[in-house]
Amino acid sequence: MFTKLLTFVVFISSVLFSLLITCEAAVILQYHHVSDTTPKSTSISPNQFERHLQYLTDHQFNVVPLPELVSALKSKQTLPDKTVAITFDDAYNDILLQAKPLLDKFGFPFTIFINPKLLSNNANHYLSWSQITALAKLPNQQVTLANHGLTHDSFARKPKNRTKDEWFEQQTQDLLLAEKLIAKHTGQTWRFFAYPYGEYTLELQTWLRENQFTAFTQQSGAVGLHTDLTIIPRFPASQPYDQLDSLKDKLYSLPLNISVINETINNKISETKTIARYNTISSVNFEVQTKDFYPKSLNCYVSGLGKQKIKWLSQERFSIEFSGPLPIGRVRSNCTAPSINNPERYYWFSQPWFILNTDGSWYPL
Template sequence: MKYRLLAALCYCLHMTSFATVILQYHHVSVTTPASTSISPEQFSLHMQYLEDNNFTVIALSTLMESIKQQKTLPNKSVVITFDDAYLDILTNGKPILDKHNFPFTIFINPSIVNRKSNHYLSWQQLKTMADDGVIIANHGMTHDSLTRIPEGMTQQAWLAKNTETLLSAEEMIADNTGQSWRYFAYPYGEYSPAIQQWVQENNFVAFTQQSGAVGLNTDITTIPRFPVSQPYDQLSSLRDKLNALPFSISLEGKNQETVFQQGESTSVSFNVDVDDFDPEQLHCYISGLGRQKIQWQGDEIFTIDYSAPLPTGRVRCNCTAPSLSEPGRYYWYSKPWFILKENNLWYPL
């Protein structure tokens, strides 16, 4: 452990960070469900905070091109995204974004747009926004979770069916907006290693709903985004997220899995590829269980034996550690699990 700390102290002398934070919003409204909403007033405060504190808001395509070419972006870069194509993004959100000249992305479900609901953006509105520089990207044809394979269907058949619908959704977006980025946001943030491979085979990059900053080595099938709707919409919380650094952590074997039966997973191990932190200051928290005990296996692997069985539902393990080279900034990594109910039934969406 002393060797690791010494390496960290040496490494920080020549380290140049690359960190981009992607913010995930849904509604900009006070009349919609709180868990997916931020008020226009609070959203305005978020955007003003970005401007006042010299953050560089970039288009999602700029970030992806940077990763593709392995070229760094300005420090304190931020990407703004919305899920689900709600009308209030246009009526309440866009005027605030336009005031600051901030680019943004909307992930949409074409079949929901086709319903022509008064609560969702229309194709005409989306085309106008696309012509104005807004990126329109793929959230699946419908908002169905890809991990929930129907009873009696094999995983291979399920993914084959979803290949058709994903590509159809991309084609529909292209036909109606003139854009085809092959960016895909997982509905409900649910995915598995098999789905990651499927995304890659279909030449998409995919975005999740677990926390973390983005770096040049980020896995492009699980690009993290920070949810910033209620109750995580306070400026103090936003500040911590905006100052996050990408934690270069990888998973191998069973540790990559995300879907488990009740009590099936009892521990997880992480491979760490960055030295710019003191191992004694690494802390990991599992939703519903709190802070976990960390056991180092040498200098590059640490293991968590859960303090109790993982609870049912969407579970996260958030690991953070303060940077040695950039005081006030934290490495941040989030590992998701999707834990089934008893009798291997899925929890409600």
């Protein structure tokens, strides 16, 4: 009798744990152009975009406005399983012409991250302020307008002719000005910020946190209650990542509660850095809080280097000694592992690095 009771308790605990894991999971999709005629690297065709939306409908995903998702994260409230938010960067014309009619067809809310100065100067490519204002007045807050910087300049690339302090002050003041302009034209001020090119620094993260901004990156990964609100991941869903076979795994992914402990730079242990010169980062240590996967099932892949060998240092920590120098450019390590309680779903975490040339200069955008 006792054995049966114990088995039942274990079963119930497993089910409850499984439900907790899945209800904490959300995914944010990132798009740019919805068009057949724009650069493929930032585009998805209207037909393929409609397939994405149809898949979300057919499989009963919970598509919510981005503010609803962020509010739940901030208040540590669980979300319905399979929660998704749809975002667009740069406010291109085709979002209104091609994407919105399809989103309306399915009744899905969405977010546009805009650069106010570009809207004023490049009306042939971007939505106008009058169009943005009209979108903001739609009922039920179906369209969220948010901050992508005053222009589309990187917030990590300091010009050589500026001091670090004066440049940082100008960048943050421009970001605040962009927020004011968005509020003026739309009545919305969410203090959501998407990093241009996905590039950021630890100093900028600190400033954003202190000034109550929520920030979004371009590296992959699911979102959960432990996600850092200054580097919320989004899955790029434009080409070549627009195929449904690969998108399905991402939509069902779970947030891996993991953090970078340190890196070995020039054979010395250093604090975590997002920016480094070529051939200076040789390894990285991670600490994992998630318990719902087998250590041997964890796989980590690095841009340009492929699958990396993982060395477990303890039950919570592992290290990767890179098989070669991290390539120059935007580099990501994607780590995934199948859930024990939901074997068909994968935990997903991505760590970005921005690797400079050997002379410290930036790679081309």
